[in-house]
Amino acid sequence: MRRRAAMLACAAVLAAPAAVLAAPTAAQARGLTAGFYDPEFTGTTAATRGAWFESAATVGARTVRIEANWAQIAPATRPEGFDPANHESPGYRWEVLDAALREAGDRKLRPLLTILYAPEWAEAPGRPASTRSGTWRPQPAALAAFARALARRYSGRFTDPHRPYASLPRVPYFQIWNEPNLTTYLGPQWRRSGKRTVPASPSHYRSMLNAAYDAIKKVDRKALVVAAGTSPYGDPGTGGRRMPPARFVRELLCFKDRQLRKASCPKPARLDVLSHHPYSVGKPGRHARNPDDVSIPDLARLTRPLRAAERSGRVLPRKRKRLWITEVSWDSAPPDPDGVPEATHARWLAEALRLLWRQGVDSVYWFLVRDQDPSQGAGYPGTYQSGVLFRDGSPKAAARAFRFPFVALGRGRGRIAVWVEAPVKGTVSIQRRKGSGWVTVAKRSARAGRPFETTLRLRGSHVLRAVAGTETSIERSARG
Amino acid sequence: VRLTALLLSLLAVLVAAQPALGQGRNAPPGNSSVDEYTESLPGPDGDRAVPRDGDPLPPRSGDPAPGDVGGGSAAGLGRDGRAAALLAARTGPKRALDGSPGAGHATVEGRSTFAQIVDALGGSGAGGMGALLPLLLLAAVVAAVAAALRRRATTAT
Numbered sequence: 350m351r352r353r354a355a356m357l358a359c360a361a362v363l364a365a366p367a368a369v370l371a372a373p374t375a376a377q378a379r380g381l382t383a384g385f386y387d388p389e390f391t392g393t394t395a396a397t398r399g400a401w402f403e404s405a406a407t408v409g410a411r412t413v414r415i416e417a418n419w420a421q422i423a424p425a426t427r428p429e430g431f432d433p434a435n436h437e438s439p440g441y442r443w444e445v446l447d448a449a450l451r452e453a454g455d456r457k458l459r460p461l462l463t464i465l466y467a468p469e470w471a472e473a474p475g476r477p478a479s480t481r482s483g484t485w486r487p488q489p490a491a492l493a494a495f496a497r498a499l500a501r502r503y504s505g506r507f508t509d510p511h512r513p514y515a516s517l518p519r520v521p522y523f524q525i526w527n528e529p530n531l532t533t534y535l536g537p538q539w540r541r542s543g544k545r546t547v548p549a550s551p552s553h554y555r556s557m558l559n560a561a562y563d564a565i566k567k568v569d570r571k572a573l574v575v576a577a578g579t580s581p582y583g584d585p586g587t588g589g590r591r592m593p594p595a596r597f598v599r600e601l602l603c604f605k606d607r608q609l610r611k612a613s614c615p616k617p618a619r620l621d622v623l624s625h626h627p628y629s630v631g632k633p634g635r636h637a638r639n640p641d642d643v644s645i646p647d648l649a650r651l652t653r654p655l656r657a658a659e660r661s662g663r664v665l666p667r668k669r670k671r672l673w674i675t676e677v678s679w680d681s682a683p684p685d686p687d688g689v690p691e692a693t694h695a696r697w698l699a700e701a702l703r704l705l706w707r708q709g710v711d712s713v714y715w716f717l718v719r720d721q722d723p724s725q726g727a728g729y730p731g732t733y734q735s736g737v738l739f740r741d742g743s744p745k746a747a748a749r750a751f752r753f754p755f756v757a758l759g760r761g762r763g764r765i766a767v768w769v770e771a772p773v774k775g776t777v778s779i780q781r782r783k784g785s786g787w788v789t790v791a792k793r794s795a796r797a798g799r800p801f802e803t804t805l806r807l808r809g810s811h812v813l814r815a816v817a818g819t820e821t822s823i824e825r826s827a828r829g
Numbered sequence: 830v831r832l833t834a835l836l837l838s839l840l841a842v843l844v845a846a847q848p849a850l851g852q853g854r855n856a857p858p859g860n861s862s863v864d865e866y867t868e869s870l871p872g873p874d875g876d877r878a879v880p881r882d883g884d885p886l887p888p889r890s891g892d893p894a895p896g897d898v899g900g901g902s903a904a905g906l907g908r909d910g911r912a913a914a915l916l917a918a919r920t921g922p923k924r925a926l927d928g929s930p931g932a933g934h935a936t937v938e939g940r941s942t943f944a945q946i947v948d949a950l951g952g953s954g955a956g957g958m959g960a961l962l963p964l965l966l967l968a969a970v971v972a973a974v975a976a977a978l979r980r981r982a983t984t985a986t
Contacts, residue, residue, distance in 0.1 A: 531865055582868045591865065628866045630855035638855075638870055680859030688859035730862035 384412030406456040409752035433494035436502040454518035461522035489560035500568035524575035530597040532590040551600030576620035593641030595650040602658040626676040678716035678735035685734035695746035699754035755822035770800035
């Protein structure tokens with residue numbers, strides 16, 4: 350008995366260092382790539398574009414989401430002999446997109462191209478006057494031709510018209526449409542079937558997605574096709590302008606209901622990545638109130654049908670699909686008087702990254718590098734001040750949180766959980782404030798873009814931070 | 830005691846009625862006039878009626894004319910649409926700013942307590958009761974003071 354107690358004591362002593370840094374979870378091996386989506390990437394002058402891309406790179410982005418506005422790139426009326434699948438066909442206007450991709454490529458920012466808005470000739474007839482141009486039942490075959498043109502132009506093998514010595518950058522990721530569960534982007538969302546109102550957009554979107562998937566893969570087998578990018582909230586009931594995202598995804602994957610009863614699925618959706626936009630109306634951990642809405646902590650409402658579809662062949666090819674967040678953010682105060690305070694803004698950004706990563710997300714695109722200008726258009730309530738930089742380029746606290754995200758959460762009984770994504774490869778030190786200085790309480794080697802989560806044995810309240818090389822994270826208070 | 834009970838009952842009724850009086854929508858902080866990203870909440874009697882998709886809709890500020898992303902407020906345009914509207918506004922002739930709040934009741938997490946109380950009382954978003962709630966509260970206080978004064982006058986005589 351005494352010997353057994355001694356052995357247990359020895360084991361406890363040996364295990365003590367491990368208790369400081371708890372065992373890694375299965376998620377620890379997964380990376381997290383963070384980037385930005387900002388309409389200014391394609392929206393304004395070359396000088397602005399360059400400044401925005403430079404800002405993105407400076408704060409540590411590794412990827413950027415860029416719009417490929419089909420209606421603006423394609424001719425409004427097709428000239429004679431126009432071949433929509435040939436990017437060199439007269440009538441196509443690639444200047445802005447070429448320039449944006451050049452800017453991204455120069456800064457080693459991997460581009461995700463989002464195709465949206467059909468030219469009028471590629472829409473189905475009968476668009477209601479209240480519906481936005483470019484959104485009414487875009488023709489899958491026409492979309493496929495445009496996707497093929499895009500994939501060819503940005504295959505990495507086409508000579509840059511402005512730099513004859515170089516090729517235009519290769520685009521590795523293509524997203525088919527934006528928020529297809531909103532009438533703002535895709536209509537109609539619902540249709541009449543006898544006396545019932547039934548979903549219309551998921552099946553039409555599936556046709557669009559599959560046509561574009563095949564076209565892109567024929568050109569570049571390794572390019573990833575990203576689906577959905579669903580908006581987080583729907584209108585209750587049926588027939589609204591916004592279909593709840595979980596409902597949309599279930600219908601896309603041929604499930605009848607929340608119990609995932611199977612519907613017939615002759616042509617399953619083809620995709621590599623499912624994406625979503627979990628904008629929150631509160632703090633990062635706030636759940637959406639409606640069962641088919643999906644805020645930050647609710648991603649299981651999408652992944653559960655996705656995994657079931659993988660198992661049953663309701664999504665192709667039959668392999669595990671990745672999960673991306675192609676938009677998320679909050680507005681900050683300053684400058685928006687109704688935004689969240691700047692320190693909270695930074696804290697929430699890091700907490701959102703952690704929550705998303707824990708649910709299996711491996712890429713997140715923050716909405717806006719720099720704030721929008723409220724003096725033009727709809728003022729603060731209708732514009733976005735969610736940048737990690739103010740409009741003039743000066744950094745918010747969120748810039749540091751984006752570059753070096755750090756979360757510390759009190760777990761009680763002398764434990765504090767910390768989550769870190771180091772901006773550079775090397776040793777990461779977790780430090781606690783002591784008087785006017787800092788003392789290191791844990792160390793760990795880390796790679797850039799590979800977050801890790803661990804538990805510290807610390808009693809009482811502490812202010813903590815992470816240090817990697819010469820860089821320090823934001824500070825967080827936590828009680829162990 | 831009776832008066833206190835009456836006041837408490839009145840307050841309870843007001844609190845219970847507020848969701849029904851409001852539009853049951855939560856907007857992301859700072860974006861109260863952006864329709865797409867508000868959270869709809871079912872009303873007390875279940876699902877609310879919503880505009881029918883594809884049917885002609887009542888005029889709504891921000892619904893762009895086909896192909897037009899530069900007119901009116903930017904609500905209903907989506908994020909990229911608003912960016913296009915900004916670009917159009919920036920490059921077009923100057924006009925008066927439209928800073929009017931739209932149909933949204935911003936959830937106030939992350940904001941100061943004082944701002945939350947002011948919003949709740951004043952109904953800065955569509956989910957509040959507007960000027961009705963402070964007026965009712967004021968009326969209740971006046972009634973309470975009047976009743977107290979009356980009781981004191983009765984006791985003195």
